[in-house]
Amino acid sequence: MAGSAEPLIPSGRAPDPRKVRTIARLRCAAMELLGAEGRTGVTVSELVKHARVSRAAFYLHYDDVESVLDDALGAELRDISKAAEGAHSPGFAMDPAAPAQNILAFFRHVDRHIRLYRWVFSENGSARIQANLLKGFIEIAAEGAEHYPKRRGASDLRVARTAAFFGGAIFGVLHEWLHSANPGDPDDVAGWLWRRFVDFDRIANAEVPEPARAGADATARLR
Numbered sequence: 738m739a740g741s742a743e744p745l746i747p748s749g750r751a752p753d754p755r756k757v758r759t760i761a762r763l764r765c766a767a768m769e770l771l772g773a774e775g776r777t778g779v780t781v782s783e784l785v786k787h788a789r790v791s792r793a794a795f796y797l798h799y800d801d802v803e804s805v806l807d808d809a810l811g812a813e814l815r816d817i818s819k820a821a822e823g824a825h826s827p828g829f830a831m832d833p834a835a836p837a838q839n840i841l842a843f844f845r846h847v848d849r850h851i852r853l854y855r856w857v858f859s860e861n862g863s864a865r866i867q868a869n870l871l872k873g874f875i876e877i878a879a880e881g882a883e884h885y886p887k888r889r890g891a892s893d894l895r896v897a898r899t900a901a902f903f904g905g906a907i908f909g910v911l912h913e914w915l916h917s918a919n920p921g922d923p924d925d926v927a928g929w930l931w932r933r934f935v936d937f938d939r940i941a942n943a944e945v946p947e948p949a950r951a952g953a954d955a956t957a958r959l960r
Contacts, residue, residue, distance in 0.1 A: 760798055762788040764809035771806055772853035807866045810857070814873045817842045818880075836931035839877060840907070844923035847911065851920075858915050867908075875904030903934060 766788035770779045779802050785795050799805050821839035847854050857866050879900035910930050914920050 756798075759788075759790050759794050760808075762790055763795065763799065763805050764812060767802060767805040767809050768850060768853060771802075771856060772850050803863055803865060806857075807863070807869055810866060811869055811873060813846060814843065814870065814877070817846060818877045833932045833935040836927050837881070839881075840931055841924065841927045843907075844911075844914075844927040847915075848923040851915070854911075855915050858912055871904060871908045874907045875900050878903035878907075902937070906930065906933065 763784065766784050767779070770784060770787055781792065781795060781802060784802055784805065785792050799808070818839050821837070821842060857863050857870075879896060881903075907930065910926065914926050920926070
């Protein structure tokens, strides 16, 4: 099948333990092999041997090694986001001193697998995985808007553009951090990024003086 594996737990059905085990092993093997010294060129044969599964089992779920890694990193991002659910109450405020848990957890995760992510974001890395990570960041930002009182009732277009702004910012800062000569601590990067989000939110939701309101229409449409 193309792309990533099918859901581990199909709707209305109990999970197949063999499928769950096979996919988990392949995901883990892909992250370990491609993360070792940021190596490239891992073959299906190497992957299935490391994962201790058959080639037939591999091709039941994936097309190639890149699709396994794409699925693995996507699953990591979803798990981090899910674990952070409930960290904010429905009426939470954006506190500059308290970064969102999913942003903090994600940068810590990347730091633990920094060689792997450096390869993904390298010149010879994976455009497919980069695109899917960006898509995931935007989707998580859009979901977060549902818990934020200032975004409730906003048009779908405004929410989509704001989510794209936040998701794109995470992607850009991640790219810069991975290629920085002095990347620094993941908590510091996550905190810096979060404070920029707070700054944006403060400006976007500031009361506009009446004389300047006409000139702020374009900005207001993004709120």
